[in-house]
Amino acid sequence: MTSVQHISDDELAEIYTFAVQLGKDAGAILMNFARARWSDQGDGEQVITEKDSSVDIVTKADEDVEAFIKSAIEKKYPTHKFLGEESYSKGASRDYLIGAEPTWCVDPLDGTVNYTHLFPMFCVSIGFIVGGQAVIGVIYAPFTAQLFSSCRGRGAWLNETQRLPLIQNQPLPPNAPQGCVLSVEWGKDRKDKADGNLHRKVDSFLTMAAEPAGRCGRGGMVHGVRSLGSATLDLAYVAMGAFDIWWEGGCWEWDVAAGIAIVQEAGGLVTTANPPEDTHDAPIEDVRLGSRLYLAIRPAGPSPATGESARQSQERVVREVWRRVRHLDYSRPGA
Numbered sequence: 001m002t003s004v005q006h007i008s009d010d011e012l013a014e015i016y017t018f019a020v021q022l023g024k025d026a027g028a029i030l031m032n033f034a035r036a037r038w039s040d041q042g043d044g045e046q047v048i049t050e051k052d053s054s055v056d057i058v059t060k061a062d063e064d065v066e067a068f069i070k071s072a073i074e075k076k077y078p079t080h081k082f083l084g085e086e087s088y089s090k091g092a093s094r095d096y097l098i099g100a101e102p103t104w105c106v107d108p109l110d111g112t113v114n115y116t117h118l119f120p121m122f123c124v125s126i127g128f129i130v131g132g133q134a135v136i137g138v139i140y141a142p143f144t145a146q147l148f149s150s151c152r153g154r155g156a157w158l159n160e161t162q163r164l165p166l167i168q169n170q171p172l173p174p175n176a177p178q179g180c181v182l183s184v185e186w187g188k189d190r191k192d193k194a195d196g197n198l199h200r201k202v203d204s205f206l207t208m209a210a211e212p213a214g215r216c217g218r219g220g221m222v223h224g225v226r227s228l229g230s231a232t233l234d235l236a237y238v239a240m241g242a243f244d245i246w247w248e249g250g251c252w253e254w255d256v257a258a259g260i261a262i263v264q265e266a267g268g269l270v271t272t273a274n275p276p277e278d279t280h281d282a283p284i285e286d287v288r289l290g291s292r293l294y295l296a297i298r299p300a301g302p303s304p305a306t307g308e309s310a311r312q313s314q315e316r317v318v319r320e321v322w323r324r325v326r327h328l329d330y331s332r333p334g335a
């Protein structure tokens, strides 16, 4: 009778409709803020407040859009829990707070640095989580007018009409990571420590990009490396099939909740960024939302070249990535 713990199919469908409209309305507010900077009414000035560092920032747009989303949800679903980036950042705790109860996990503005530079890769990200699983995702990037959405059992969509991925059943390259577009983020941890996360990330980017003979024979020779500055949009483009692989450590549940829902509903695989000791045989665990460590592989079809099922080929790509990347350290309580 229920497809998702405590929520009937009909209720989930209603929540989905509400979430899509909320994403559109919130995105429109974001775009108004952006447009005001080059319109006659605006003076091009904006106030940027630093949180943890000069690359971890917040603007009035982040604050106002979060307040708008929070109040709309509280009005419509007063029993649901709400977790938003800006309210969370103001608290002292960095614990993972999502439990089994229905929870909205929201980033009002993902890609704030992009937004302040008017680089179009910014969006609102709304995830709805039940039983710890992201079951609805809505991402709206107003500058590019791209709305990504999904609801468990109802497919993943671009602008509500185009099913994701754009090309259905496209096999993954037989010699992946060659032939793959890899998406990564530099992130906000900029500590210049020889064995810190920043150095480990760059080391991993190098191995994934280098020629096959390079890096002691581990060079991944990926087709391209992209860094959009929005973890949410990285995942949206994985669901679309435009990115084959997304590897990232350091972002938070509001950056990924909606994107994970959409990638999974489109048929993609999401697991941990950190390679296990035995990259060859270790089980491929489901992603943990609060882990801050993410590896996503795009939706795929069976692979005629290798005889693999879609899932087998995705798992092969996971292991090929794990062979080439470093372990990252983003440990945190409760995740």
Ligand code: IPD
Pocket (backbone or CB within 6 Å): 056, 057, 107, 109, 110, 111, 112, 113, 185, 186, 187, 188, 228, 229, 230, 231, 232, 250, 251, 252, 255
């Ligand atoms: C950030 C972006 C960025 C990622 C950071 C996130 P914000 O979110 O998604 O791509 O590397 O880890 O915190 O601050 O723009 O909402």
Ligand code: CA
Pocket (backbone or CB within 6 Å): 062, 085, 107, 108, 109, 110, 111, 112
């Ligand atoms: Ca944000």
